Amino acid sequence: EGQLMESGGAVVKPGGSLRLSCAASGFKFDEYTMHWIRQVPGKGLEWVSLIQWDGKTSEYSDSVRGRFTVSRDNTKNSLFLQMSSLRTEDTALYYCAKDGGTLLPASDYFFDSWGQGTLVTVSS
Amino acid sequence: AVQLTQSPSSLSASVGDRVTITCRAGQDISRGLAWYQQTPGKPPRLLIYDASNLRGGVPSRFSGSGFGTDFILTISSLQPEDFASYYCQQYETNPYNFGQGTKLE
Numbered sequence: 001e002g003q004l005m006e007s008g009g010a011v012v013k014p015g016g017s018l019r020l021s022c023a024a025s026g027f028k029f030d031e032y033t034m035h036w037i038r039q040v041p042g043k044g045l046e047w048v049s050l051i052q053w054d055g056k057t058s059e060y061s062d063s064v065r066g067r068f069t070v071s072r073d074n075t076k077n078s079l080f081l082q083m084s085s086l087r088t089e090d091t092a093l094y095y096c097a098k099d100g101g102t103l104l105p106a107s108d109y110f111f112d113s114w115g116q117g118t119l120v121t122v123s124s
Numbered sequence: 125a126v127q128l129t130q131s132p133s134s135l136s137a138s139v140g141d142r143v144t145i146t147c148r149a150g151q152d153i154s155r156g157l158a159w160y161q162q163t164p165g166k167p168p169r170l171l172i173y174d175a176s177n178l179r180g181g182v183p184s185r186f187s188g189s190g191f192g193t194d195f196i197l198t199i200s201s202l203q204p205e206d207f208a209s210y211y212c213q214q215y216e217t218n219p220y221n222f223g224q225g226t227k228l229e
Contacts, residue, residue, distance in 0.1 A: 044222060044224050044225050045211055046221070047213075047219055047220045047221055059218050061218075062125075062219065095167055100158070100173055100179075108173075108215060109215035109220045110158040110170065110173050110215045110220075111158075111160075111168070111170060111213075112170045112173075114167035114168060114169075117167060
């Protein structure tokens with residue numbers, strides 16, 4: 001089912017930028033839509049973004065559209081989230097997740113493998 | 125956005141109990157609903173997809189049902205490792221959002 005490992009989380013000031021990465025292994029990365037989901041510690045889950053298997057289609061939640069950009073490098077089995085114009089309300093643990101679809105290329109938009117998350121703190 | 129309302133928000137139960145958690149969608153989402161379990165300090169774990177399909181490796185005491193707007197997660201006989209938070213998630217329409225969660229204590 002695959003392993004995912006996020007990195008790049010940090011403390012950043014409001015208005016700043018940050019790039020998150022997710023390294024994937026154990027599955028054929030270029031056959032799966034990939035997602036970013038975030039969670040304020042102790043709170044609920046919020047889907048953030050997806051990018052389809054070939055990198056040609058991406059979607060965003062209203063809360064990040066225009067500020068975040070998702071990308072992927074299928075040659076390196078890697079997923080990225082470029083975050084700009086960061087706000088205090090972006091503070092959260094950011095997870096990357098693999099699409100759970102079984103018909104390949106998978107694009108069902110539920111999540112069957114998750115990383116451990118990387119913490120982004122936006123604070124002055 | 126499709127609003128998902130889970131009930132209850134928290135639930136006290138004991139080992140061996142049968143437990144049901146409800147997720148109501150604000151509009152018809154067909155069978156596009158998944159259930160996840162999350163324990164403290166861990167990422168969520170997929171339990172059910174397409175409303176009623178049990179993910180491989182998930183114990184058969186977990187089951188899901190529903191279609192359209194009303195969905196139920198049932199745990200037939202609670203085990204100690206089941207005390208966790210549970211979330212529903214719809215994937216019919218962007219944003220592919222989650223319910224607010226149910227904490228099982």
